[in-house]
Amino acid sequence: xxxxxxxxxxxxxxxxxxxxxxxxxxxxxxxxxxxxxxxxxxxxxxxxxxxxxxxxxxxxxxxxxxxxxxxxxxxxxxxxxxxxxxxxxxxxxxxxxxxxxxxxxxxxxxxxxxxxxxxxxxxxxxxxxxxxxxxxxxxxxxxxxxxxxxxxxxxxxxxxxxxxxxxxxxxxxxxxxxxxxxxxxxxxxxxxxxxxxxxxxxxxx
Amino acid sequence: xxxxxxxxxxxxxxxxxxxxxxxxxxxxxxxxxxxxxxxxxxxxxxxxxxxxxxxxxxxxxxxxxxxxxxxxxxxxxxxxxxxxxxxxxxxxxxxxxxxxxxxxxxxxxxxxxxxxxxxxxxxxxxxxxxxxxxxxxxxxxxxxxxxxxxxxxxxxxxxxxxxxxxxxxxxxxxxxxxxxxxxxxxxxxxxxxxxxxxxxxxxxxxxxxxxxxxxxxx
Numbered sequence: 001x002x003x004x005x006x007x008x009x010x011x012x013x014x015x016x017x018x019x020x021x022x023x024x025x026x027x028x029x030x031x032x033x034x035x036x037x038x039x040x041x042x043x044x045x046x047x048x049x050x051x052x053x054x055x056x057x058x059x060x061x062x063x064x065x066x067x068x069x070x071x072x073x074x075x076x077x078x079x080x081x082x083x084x085x086x087x088x089x090x091x092x093x094x095x096x097x098x099x100x101x102x103x104x105x106x107x108x109x110x111x112x113x114x115x116x117x118x119x120x121x122x123x124x125x126x127x128x129x130x131x132x133x134x135x136x137x138x139x140x141x142x143x144x145x146x147x148x149x150x151x152x153x154x155x156x157x158x159x160x161x162x163x164x165x166x167x168x169x170x171x172x173x174x175x176x177x178x179x180x181x182x183x184x185x186x187x188x189x190x191x192x193x194x195x196x197x198x199x200x201x202x203x204x205x
Numbered sequence: 206x207x208x209x210x211x212x213x214x215x216x217x218x219x220x221x222x223x224x225x226x227x228x229x230x231x232x233x234x235x236x237x238x239x240x241x242x243x244x245x246x247x248x249x250x251x252x253x254x255x256x257x258x259x260x261x262x263x264x265x266x267x268x269x270x271x272x273x274x275x276x277x278x279x280x281x282x283x284x285x286x287x288x289x290x291x292x293x294x295x296x297x298x299x300x301x302x303x304x305x306x307x308x309x310x311x312x313x314x315x316x317x318x319x320x321x322x323x324x325x326x327x328x329x330x331x332x333x334x335x336x337x338x339x340x341x342x343x344x345x346x347x348x349x350x351x352x353x354x355x356x357x358x359x360x361x362x363x364x365x366x367x368x369x370x371x372x373x374x375x376x377x378x379x380x381x382x383x384x385x386x387x388x389x390x391x392x393x394x395x396x397x398x399x400x401x402x403x404x405x406x407x408x409x410x411x412x413x414x415x416x417x418x419x420x421x422x423x
Binding site for chain 1: 208209212215216219220278279280281283284285286287288289290422423
């Protein structure tokens with residue numbers, strides 16, 4: 001269940017942003033990605049989640065191991081909190097709904113349509129989705145945006161519990177979560193070459 | 206995958222889901238045409254199968270841009286792409302959900318709306334058969350077009366331009382089936398051609414649409 005990233009280069013919009021990123025993420029460990037805006041944190045996470053191909057290098061992990069959490073929570077506004085969670089639980093077919101609800105204190109919101117939730121409540125629902133996926137490696141992109149202090153603590157506890165069960169987490173964030181984790185600063189990996197090779201998706205439509 | 210189908214059907218019938226929009230549009234077209242061409246019963250009876258088919262086709266087109274655009278905007282499409290179901294399956298389910306909420310109601314409503322157009326008695330069966338055979342192809346081709354244009358702002362017009370030429374063969378054989386049926390001629394040849402087009406699109410386009418989505422998500 002180890003995630004191994006070797007000499008990875010990735011691009012966004014046809015422009016290389018990161019070069020030569022290498023790290024290993026062992027079960028039970030967390031890795032915090034840091035770097036200023038535009039340093040390629042999202043691009044790196046999307047590449048690792050296989051939403052986009054790498055320019056160079058490779059990512060090795062067990063099949064279907066990564067749960068990706070993006071800026072957008074993927075919630076349906078007209079479905080209730082319970083329906084949103086049940087949908088993802090059904091898609092993944094493992095992970096416990098009760099644990100997810102309890103961890104992020106969603107119990108008294110279950111029948112509320114997602115469109116009536118506050119931004120922080122939506123985020124908590126989006127994070128609860130990670131628990132119903134039952135996947136060992138979490139790749140999270142700024143998970144604490146719009147969370148208040150208490151909810152950040154809930155999230156940190158959820159990550160600690162996940163690590164305790166042998167999972168691992170790769171988190172891009174700007175704040176201190178109080179986790180016992182290694183930190184990887186992406187600034188030194190900024191791509192130097194601005195040349196674009198095979199910018200196929202630019203020409204597509 | 207059943208979950209995805211149930212979710213899409215649920216979303217379609219909830220507020221703002223767009224279910225009924227296509228049906229209402231179909232009704233408006235079939236009501237307006239007799240006002241436009243005048244009350245001549247014979248003329249209406251001749252053009253009825255064609256009007257019903259064009260109306261159903263345009264009604265189908267109305268809801269195409271919702272197939273992937275909403276999922277793209279709220280981030281669900283990224284999450285579905287990393288979920289343990291293949292993108293081809295997601296595309297096929299999306300097309301099925303679109304057909305169940307658009308094509309099937311249009312097919313069932315067509316005989317009722319045929320009354321407004323003075324459709325000949327023997328045409329009712331054939332309009333249902335031809336729409337039943339042809340609308341799955343409309344949904345599948347439309348899903349492919351939606352996959353190509355997902356992520357484009359205001360992609361709706363481009364989507365219509367992409368999809369309409371691909372709809373032409375379905376329209377030709379669909380109206381031919383319904384017209385020959387209404388005039389009491391043998392209509393099995395165009396019906397078989399129509400079924401062939403539908404089966405061909407169902408077999409090939411999920412793969413093409415899934416590839417287009419993967420590229421658009423990059």
